Amino acid sequence: MDNFEEYLRQGEPNKAEKAKVWKTAIGLQQVDGLKPSDYLIATAKQNIEGDISIDEVKQLINSYYKQHPEKDSENRTEEADKVSAQIAEILSEQTFTFSPAEYLTIHRRLFQCVYSHAGRIRDYNITKQEWVLNGDTVLYASAESLKVTLEYDFEQEKKFRFKGLSQQEIIEHIAHFINDLWQIHTFGEGNTRTTAIFLIKYLRKLGFKEVNNDLFAEHSWYFRNALVRANYEDLSKGIHKTEIYLIHFLSNLLLGENHPLINREMHVQYIDTVKKQNDTVKIENDTENDTVFYLIKQNNKITATEMGERLKISLSTVKRKIKELKDSGIIARLGSDKTGHWEIVEK
The missing domain is CATH 1.10.3290.10 (Fido-like domain)
Structure with a gap:
């Protein structure tokens, strides 16, 4: 990814935009564990510089692999190169x-x-x-x-x-x-x-x-x-x-x-042992927090008001306890306060 940082730092809008596109195109190959070749990187830079078009990039890549066919089919560098060029082309289009x-x-x-x-x-x-x-x-x-x-x-x-x-x-x-x-x-x-x-x-x-x-x-x-x-x-x-x-x-x-x-x-x-121990200590030392957690675990649509009524504590106290649980990564809120629900974040 460092191959394109020079263009992003230079600040030339056209080159920076092309560099972002190529950075995304190449980075996406990682989803299947693929890595483009040095030849593709060099060709992409020519495109960023404005020396060649995307079509010319694709032609050069095709010609390269006709002359240098992959010997190891497991490597899949040819796939990474060709797909990267296609992604760059699609992301450059306003359609x-x-x-x-x-x-x-x-x-x-x-x-x-x-x-x-x-x-x-x-x-x-x-x-x-x-x-x-x-x-x-x-x-x-x-x-x-x-x-x-x-x-x-x-x-x-x-x-x-x-x-x-x-x-x-x-x-x-x-x-x-x-x-x-x-x-x-x-x-x-x-x-x-x-x-x-x-x-x-x-x-x-x-x-x-x-x-x-x-x-x-x-x-x-x-x-x-x-x-x-x-x-x-x-x-x-x-x-x-x-x-x-x-x-x-x-x-x-x-x-x-x-x-x-x-x-x-x-x-x-x-299992993040340190975090689990810290969260356990925090919850065990805070009875209200512990109870708020288990109320949410029992009913993921329970409201703060309902928790306050059941625990006989103020609404502000409930909200403070909820914030502590959220900040600790123990619970998360999905959706709005009115229509959403709680989710226990399993670590």
């Missing part, structure tokens, strides 16, 4: 249509030089072992229902109205939509990169022009793991679906917040 066809087109354009099934809805069921799930898999949509499910999700999103929502509620809704879209896993490969590009373009359509795409460049693996955790549950082990990590990512992305984006904290077996 977008909110539709399943656009989603399919993005996949086709990203992977047309890589996969024979580019842009096609998969016709087989899939599973994928995930590090964050300790080798388990998310349950993806059945191949038989993909087209109908995809169209349904888009239709519901088109009907949705953002009017009257707070910024936080907007982010929570977008997190839920993009989470559902990714869970379908419309394609055999390349779902996360396709979903990320679609999300960036959709956010622009919604008016988020200054999206901090550095997060996609630097935390693309976190983005993928957040989507995985939002779609996985194992109630026998006390593991619940949670969109809180995805909401943290989007809050940083759109609101400039500073939630720590740490992959290991999403792992289903992660």
Whole structure:
């Protein structure tokens, strides 16, 4: 990523904008553990300098791999290079249509030089072992229902109205939509990169022009793991679906917040011993705090007023205890005070 910092520091708008696009395009390859070649980096710099166009970048990359075919198919550098160039092209365009066809087109354009099934809805069921799930898999949509499910999700999103929502509620809704879209896993490969590009373009359509795409460049693996955790549950082990990590990512992305984006904290077996001990000591030494926590655990829609009535303490005291629990990362509020609910953040 340091390859493009010089352009971002120089302050020339055109070069800086191109550098941001390339930084995002290359960073997104990390979702599948891919790393572009030095040749792609050098060619991207030529594009940033204005010496060659995106079309010429793609032509050079294609010619390079005709002359230097990959010997190790597991390396997938050719895929990383070609897909990076396609992402840079798509993100440079000021066009977008909110539709399943656009989603399919993005996949086709990203992977047309890589996969024979580019842009096609998969016709087989899939599973994928995930590090964050300790080798388990998310349950993806059945191949038989993909087209109908995809169209349904888009239709519901088109009907949705953002009017009257707070910024936080907007982010929570977008997190839920993009989470559902990714869970379908419309394609055999390349779902996360396709979903990320679609999300960036959709956010622009919604008016988020200054999206901090550095997060996609630097935390693309976190983005993928957040989507995985939002779609996985194992109630026998006390593991619940949670969109809180995805909401943290989007809050940083759109609101400039500073939630720590740490992959290991999403792992289903992660235990931060020090934090757990500190939280336990804090709760055990504070009877009211402990009771507030368990009231929330029993009823995630309970209001502060109801807690005050049940505990026979003032509303201000309840709010102070809730703030302490939130600041400690023990609970999180999803949605507004009126229509939202509490979530216990499992560590």
